[in-house]
Amino acid sequence: MAIRELKVCLLGDTGVGKSSVVCRFVQDHFDHNISPTIGASFLTKTVPCGKELHKFLIWDTAGQERFHSLAPMYYRGSAAAVIVYDITKMDTFQTLKKWVKELKEHGPEDIVVAIAGNKSDLSDIREVPVKEAKEYAESISAIFIETSARNAVNIEELFQKISRQIPPLDPQEYEKTDAFKLTRPPPTSSKRCC
Amino acid sequence: MLYWINSNILPKKIKCIFFKKSFIYNFSHFRQAYYGGNWASFTFSGLLAWIEENKEAFSKEEITEWMNDIKEGEEILLLNSSDKSIMNVEVFNFDLFLTVDPDEDLKEEGSSQKENDLFLTVDLVEDLKEQGSSQRKDDLFLTVAAAESFESGIDKSPDMYVNEHPSEALEHNDVCTSSQKKNPELFLDGKKYVNVCKTSVAETRKTITYSQIIRESRRFNIDLVSKLLYSRGSLVDLLIKSNVSRYAEFKNVNRILTYQNGSVEQVPCSRADVFGSKQLTVVEKRMLMKFLSFCIEYEQHPEEYADFKERTFSDFLKTKNLTTNLANFILHSIAMVLDTDLTTEGLRATQHFLQSLGRYGNTPFLFPLYGLGEIPQCFCRMCAVFGGIYCLRHGIRCLVVDKETRRCKAIIDSCGKRISLWAFYCGEQLISRAVLITDRSLLKADSEQLISLVTVPPLKNGQPAVRIIELCSSSMTCMQGTYLVHLTCSSVENAKEDLSPVVSKLFSENIKTGEKGEVEAERPNVLWALYFNMPDFSSVERSSYDLPNNVYVCCGPDSGLGNDCSIQQAEHIFHQMFPDEEFCPPAPNPEDIVYDGDGAPPEESLFKEHEESEVGDGEERTLDTKHLVTSTTNEAEDAQESVKEIPSE
Numbered sequence: 001m002a003i004r005e006l007k008v009c010l011l012g013d014t015g016v017g018k019s020s021v022v023c024r025f026v027q028d029h030f031d032h033n034i035s036p037t038i039g040a041s042f043l044t045k046t047v048p049c050g051k052e053l054h055k056f057l058i059w060d061t062a063g064q065e066r067f068h069s070l071a072p073m074y075y076r077g078s079a080a081a082v083i084v085y086d087i088t089k090m091d092t093f094q095t096l097k098k099w100v101k102e103l104k105e106h107g108p109e110d111i112v113v114a115i116a117g118n119k120s121d122l123s124d125i126r127e128v129p130v131k132e133a134k135e136y137a138e139s140i141s142a143i144f145i146e147t148s149a150r151n152a153v154n155i156e157e158l159f160q161k162i163s164r165q166i167p168p169l170d171p172q173e174y175e176k177t178d179a180f181k182l183t184r185p186p187p188t189s190s191k192r193c194c
Numbered sequence: 195m196l197y198w199i200n201s202n203i204l205p206k207k208i209k210c211i212f213f214k215k216s217f218i219y220n221f222s223h224f225r226q227a228y229y230g231g232n233w234a235s236f237t238f239s240g241l242l243a244w245i246e247e248n249k250e251a252f253s254k255e256e257i258t259e260w261m262n263d264i265k266e267g268e269e270i271l272l273l274n275s276s277d278k279s280i281m282n283v284e285v286f287n288f289d290l291f292l293t294v295d296p297d298e299d300l301k302e303e304g305s306s307q308k309e310n311d312l313f314l315t316v317d318l319v320e321d322l323k324e325q326g327s328s329q330r331k332d333d334l335f336l337t338v339a340a341a342e343s344f345e346s347g348i349d350k351s352p353d354m355y356v357n358e359h360p361s362e363a364l365e366h367n368d369v370c371t372s373s374q375k376k377n378p379e380l381f382l383d384g385k386k387y388v389n390v391c392k393t394s395v396a397e398t399r400k401t402i403t404y405s406q407i408i409r410e411s412r413r414f415n416i417d418l419v420s421k422l423l424y425s426r427g428s429l430v431d432l433l434i435k436s437n438v439s440r441y442a443e444f445k446n447v448n449r450i451l452t453y454q455n456g457s458v459e460q461v462p463c464s465r466a467d468v469f470g471s472k473q474l475t476v477v478e479k480r481m482l483m484k485f486l487s488f489c490i491e492y493e494q495h496p497e498e499y500a501d502f503k504e505r506t507f508s509d510f511l512k513t514k515n516l517t518t519n520l521a522n523f524i525l526h527s528i529a530m531v532l533d534t535d536l537t538t539e540g541l542r543a544t545q546h547f548l549q550s551l552g553r554y555g556n557t558p559f560l561f562p563l564y565g566l567g568e569i570p571q572c573f574c575r576m577c578a579v580f581g582g583i584y585c586l587r588h589g590i591r592c593l594v595v596d597k598e599t600r601r602c603k604a605i606i607d608s609c610g611k612r613i614s615l616w617a618f619y620c621g622e623q624l625i626s627r628a629v630l631i632t633d634r635s636l637l638k639a640d641s642e643q644l645i646s647l648v649t650v651p652p653l654k655n656g657q658p659a660v661r662i663i664e665l666c667s668s669s670m671t672c673m674q675g676t677y678l679v680h681l682t683c684s685s686v687e688n689a690k691e692d693l694s695p696v697v698s699k700l701f702s703e704n705i706k707t708g709e710k711g712e713v714e715a716e717r718p719n720v721l722w723a724l725y726f727n728m729p730d731f732s733s734v735e736r737s738s739y740d741l742p743n744n745v746y747v748c749c750g751p752d753s754g755l756g757n758d759c760s761i762q763q764a765e766h767i768f769h770q771m772f773p774d775e776e777f778c779p780p781a782p783n784p785e786d787i788v789y790d791g792d793g794a795p796p797e798e799s800l801f802k803e804h805e806e807s808e809v810g811d812g813e814e815r816t817l818d819t820k821h822l823v824t825s826t827t828n829e830a831e832d833a834q835e836s837v838k839e840i841p842s843e
Contacts, residue, residue, distance in 0.1 A: 062578035073441065073571035076564060105412075178446075178668075179563050180554070182430060182439040 003046065003053045006166060007077050009107075010059065011099045012084035013092045014066050017118040020149035021084060022058050025159055030150050049163040056159060072106050080112040080162045087117045087146060090127040100140055112165045114143035116158055121148040232279070232418050232728055232750045235567025235671075238411035241629075244418075245724065248280040279729045279750070281624070282688040286723040287404065288703055402633055402675050402721055413673035415565035416629055418728065419751040420663050420680030422447055422647065423560040424546060425553035429569070429757040430560065436778035441572040443563045445669055446555030448644040451637055452527045453700060454519070458637045458648065461527040463547070464556050473519075482520055486528075489544040499537050507540025508533045526659060527649040530755060546756075561645050561663075564670045576781055623730040624685035625753040626658070626692040632677045632718035636664055636700060643668040647755075650696050658683035660696045661755060677718065684753045689725040697723070 010018045023029055026043045046055040059078075064070045075081075083099045085092040096115065103113065115137045117128060130146065137144030143161045147154040236244055407414075423429050423444070433439040450461040462471040468479050468486075488495060502510040507529060511521040525531065529543040550558030562568045636648060648662035665671045665678040672678035679701075681693045697703065702717040730753050752759045765777045 062575065064575075064578045071571035071574060073564070073568050073575065076568075179443040180445075181443055182434050182554075182560075 001048070001051060001053045002169075003055050004169060005055045005057055006079040007042075008056050008058045008080045008082060008162065009075055009078045010061060010082050010084065011065065011070075011103065012082075013086075013095055014063070016084045016086040016089070016092050017149050018082075018084045019060055021082070021116060021118060021147060021155060021158070022060060024149040024152055024155045026058065028152065030152070045159075047159060047163060049160075049166070052169070054163050054166065070102070070106075075103070075107040075111075078108060078111055079166055080114060081107060082114045082116055082158065082162070083142075084116045084118050085128065085133075086119050087128045087133075088119055088122050088125045093117075093128040093133065096136075100142075110167070112143070112162055113140065114145070114158060114162050117144075117146040118149060120146040120153060121151045233567060233570050235415045235417040235565035238407055238414040238416065240411075241414070241416050241724070245283055245285060248283050248726070281727045282690065283726040284690050284724070286703075286720075286725075288720050288722065402631075402673075404722070407631065407673065407676075407722065410673035413667070413670075414631075414678065415567060415671040416678060417566045417671075417680065418627070419566060420627070420661075420682045421566055421751075421757055422663065422755055423562070424756045424758075425550040425555075425558050425560055426546075427550065427756050427758060428761040432761055432778055433569075433572075435780060436576065437781040437783075438572050438576045438778070441575055442568050444554070444560040445563060445645055447557045447559035447561055447647050447663075448555075448641075449637070449639070449646040450527055450557055451646050451648040452523065453648065453650040453696075454522060458700065460637065461523050461649075463528060463558075464551055466556070478517055478520055481514075481516055482523075485514055485516060485520075485524070486544070486548060489541055490548045492541045492545060499541065502537040505537060506533065507531055507535050507537045510537040510540065522651060526651045530649060530659075530661070532659065533652075557647070559647060561665070561669055576778075579781065623753075624727045625730045625751070626681075626683050626685040626687075626689035627726050627728060628679075628681040628689060628693040628697065629724045630679040630681070630697065630701065630720050631672065631722040632664075632679055632701060632720055633675065634718045635666070635677055636662075636679075636718060638716075642666060645669055648700075650700070653695055653699065656686065657695065658686050658692055660693060662696075662700075676721070679718075682753060684730070685727055689727045693725060 010022065012018050020030060022043050023031070026045045042057045042059045044055060044057050046053050048054075059074065061070060061074070064074070081103055083096055083103070085096050087093075100113070103111065115133065117130070117133050133146075134144050143158075143165065145154050145158050145161065147158055149155060433442070450463055451458050452461050453459075459473060460467075460471075462468045462474060462482070465483070468474065468482055471479065474482065488498060492499065499510060502513075508521075508525055511524060514521075516524070524544065525533070525540070528547050529535075529540045530547075531540045531543050547558050554560060635642065635644065636646065643666045644664075645666060646662075646664040648664060650660040650662060652659050660681055660683045663680045663682075665680070667674045667676065669678075681696065683692055686692055697720065700717065701720045703720045703723070729750060768775070768777045
C-alpha cells in the first residue's frame with residue numbers, strides 16, 4: 001500500500017486541548033498536566049484509508065497561537081486543519097471564527113477543515129450547544145465532531161473523517177514538483193565540476 | 195529590530211534554539227505582523243501595505259505618562275518604534291488597463307480584510323468608442339501610470355478590475371483627459387483618484403493583468419532580501435545540523451546567466467556545462483577547466499598567485515591566458531567579486547562556488563520554496579517548539595536600564611507610539627533593491643519553470659554590478675504565467691538610479707506600440723516594478739552604541755549573495771549569551787519525544803487577550819527580561835508579555 005504523508009495543522013485557543021487530542025490519537029495517552037507542547041515539531045500516526053495508508057504529520061502550534069503569531073509557514077502544504085474549541089467555554093467557540101478566517105487567509109485553498117468540540121466529558125458544564133456548533137460547521141463545509149481526549153471519545157473518528165475527505169492522489173500533482181528537503185547526510189556528490 | 199528571549203524559557207533541560215533571524219516584528223500601526231523584519235516576504239497585497247507603511251512620514255511623539263513607571267535608579271532607552279530604514283520607495287505599474295465595472299470584484303482571494311481607502315493614479319482614456327474601441331460603451335479604461343499610486347487599498351476595492359483588451363483599442367489614443375464628469379462612477383465615495391496624464395499603450399501579447407495579480411496576491415511571496423543558499427554554505431549546514439531543514443523545501447537554481455555583449459547568456463559552470471557549451475571553443479574549454487581545477491585547491495599552489503596577493507583578482511585573471519569572455523565569466527558570474535577585489539578573495543569565492551557545485555544540482559545554489567522569508571519562520575518554529583514565544587504586533591517603546599549595573603531590566607511595550615532615538619541611518623552603506631513582475635524569462639529555454647541567477651557586470655564605470663534572481667511560479671513565489679525578478683546591488687546612488695539602467699537594458703518597460711523593435715519584443719515585459727533602498731548594516735559594530743550590556747546588536751541583511759555573514763553573527767551572539775550551550779543543536783525526531791507531564795497552568799485565550807490589548811491601545815506594560823538582542827535597524831520590536839505566564843524553571 002502506498003503511504004501518503006498528510007500534514008495536519010492544529011488550531012484553536014490556548015488550553016482547549018489541542019495537544020491532548022493529538023496525544024490521545026498518537027499515543028493513546030492522556031495526561032492532566034500535559035506540558036504545553038515542548039519539543040515536538042510534529043507527531044505522526046499512520047492509519048489505513050481505502051487503498052492507501054495515511055501518515056498524518058500533526059503539527060501543533062507550539063504556543064505560537066497565543067499571540068496570534070502563527071507564521072504562514074505553519075500552514076504551508078497542509079492537507080487538513082483541525083480547529084479545536086472547548087465546549088465548556090463559549091469564548092473559545094467564538095474565536096473559532098477567527099481561526100477559520102486565519103486559515104482562509106493563509107492556508108491552502110483545498111484544505112479539509114475539521115472542527116472539534118473538545119472536553120465532551122464535561123458536558124454538565126457545557127456552554128456551547130451542539131446544534132450551534134454543528135450549524136456553523138455546516139455553513140463553512142467543515143467536518144464537525146465533539147471529542148473527549150480524556151475519555152478517548154471520537155478521537156479516532158475525527159481523523160477517520162478527515163481521511164475520508166482527503167481527495168485521492170492526483171498523479172500530476174504528485175509529479176510536478178522537483179522540490180526537495182535537505183537531508184542528513186546530504187546526497188553524495190556525483191558530478192563534481194573538477 | 196529588537197529580538198529578545200527570556201531566560202525563563204531557556205531552561206537547561208530544553209535547548210532553546212535562538213537564531214538571529216528568529217524574531218518578532220511589530221507593525222503596530224496597522225496591527226499587521228509578520229516574521230522576519232527586513233528578511234520577510236510578502237504576498238502582493240502584503241507588499242503594497244508594506245510600501246505604504248514605508249512611505250509614511252516619520253513622526254515624533256511625546257513621552258507620556260508611562261514615564262511614571264520608571265523607578266529610581268533606572269533610566270530609559272527609547273527606541274524607534276517603526277521601521278524607517280527603508281528609503282526611496284518607488285512603484286511603477288506598466289501598461290495595465292483598468293476597467294471599472296460595478297459587477298466585478300477586484301478582491302484578493304480569501305481576503306477578508308476590511309476595505310481601505312483606495313488611492314490610485316489613473317489615466318482616463320476618453321471616449322474609446324470614437325477611437326475604434328471594441329469595448330462596451332460603459333467600460334472605462336484607465337491606464338495605471340506611475341509611481342506612488344497603488345496603495346495598499348487597491349486589493350480591497352470592490353469595483354475595479356483590469357480589462358484585457360485588444361491592442362487596437364488604444365493605439366491612437368495619445369490624448370489623455372480627465373473625464374470625471376462623464377464617468378462619475380469612477381469616483382467612488384471615500385476614494386481618491388489622481389489623474390496623471392500619460393499616453394496609453396497597447397499591448398498585444400499581454401496575458402497577465404493587474405487584477406489577476408491582485409486576485410492571485412497569495413501566490414506571491416515577495417522577499418525584501420534576495421539571496422540564495424550556497425549548497426555547501428553555512429546556512430545549509432546549519433539547517434541540516436539543527437533539523438530545521440524539515441520545515442522547508444528547496445529547489446535548485448537551474449541556470450546561471452550573465453549579461454555580456456548586449457545579450458543574456460548562460461554561464462558554463464559545471465563540467466557538463468563547460469564541455470557542452472556552444473559558446474566556447476575547444477581551447478577555451480581546456481583553459482577554463484584548467485583554471486577551475488586550480489581554484490578548487492588553490493591553497494596548495496600558493497606559488498601560482500604569490501605575486502598577486504596584493505593585486506586584484508581581475509589582474510590575476512589577465513595573466514592566466516583566459517579570453518576576455520572567460521575572464522568575465524569567472525570574475526562576475528563565478529567568483530562574483532568586484533574589479534577591485536584582491537586575488538585571494540576572488541580565489542576563495544571561486545572555490546566556494548565550485549565546492550557547492552553538484553551537491554544538489556548543476557548549479558551551486560538553492561532557493562527555498564515560498565521564498566527566503568521562510569527561513570526565519572522555520573527557525574522561529576523551531577524556537578517555538580522549544581518553548582520560545584513570539585509575540586507579533588507588540589512594539590517595544592523603550593528599554594528600562596538599571597543605572598548601576600547597566601543591564602536592561604525591563605522593556606515598556608508600545609502600541610503604535612513612535613519615539614525617535616538612534617538616528618544612525620544616515621551615512622550607512624545601502625543596498626539598492628528592485629522587484630519586478632514580468633511575463634517571461636530573460637532567456638527562453640525548454641522549460642518555463644527555471645530559477646536563474648543573472649549576474650550583470652557594471653554597465654559603465656562607476657555603476658554597480660547587479661545581481662538578478664529570476665524566480666518561476668513553481669518556486670511558489672509568484673502566480674502562474676509570471677516571473678518574480680529580484681535585483682540587488684550595493685548602492686551607488688538610490689535604488690532607482692542604480693537599477694533602472696539594467697532594467698531598461700534587459701526588460702521592456704515602456705511598451706509603446708510601434709516603437710518596440712524586434713529585439714525588444716523578445717524581452718520580458720515588466721508588469722509591475724518596485725524600487726527601494728534598505729540599509730546594509732553588516733559592518734556595524736556593537737561598540738558604536740551605548741547599550742546596556744545585556745542588549746545585543748544584530749545586523750540586518752547584507753548585500754551579499756550567501757548568508758554566511760548572518761549565520762556567523764547569530765552564532766557569535768548566541769555564544770556571548772550562552773557560552774556553554776551548543777548553537778542550534780539537532781532537534782529530536784517526533785518519535786523521540788517523551789512527554790514528561792511537567793505541569794503548566796491553563797492559559798488565557800489568545801483572542802481574548804489580544805482584544806484586551808487592543809482596547810488598551812497605548813497602554814504600556816513593563817516586562818522582565820534578562821537578555822535582549824537588538825539589531826541595528828531597531829525599528830521593529832517584539833515583546834513578550836507572556837513572561838509572567840511561563841513557569842520558572
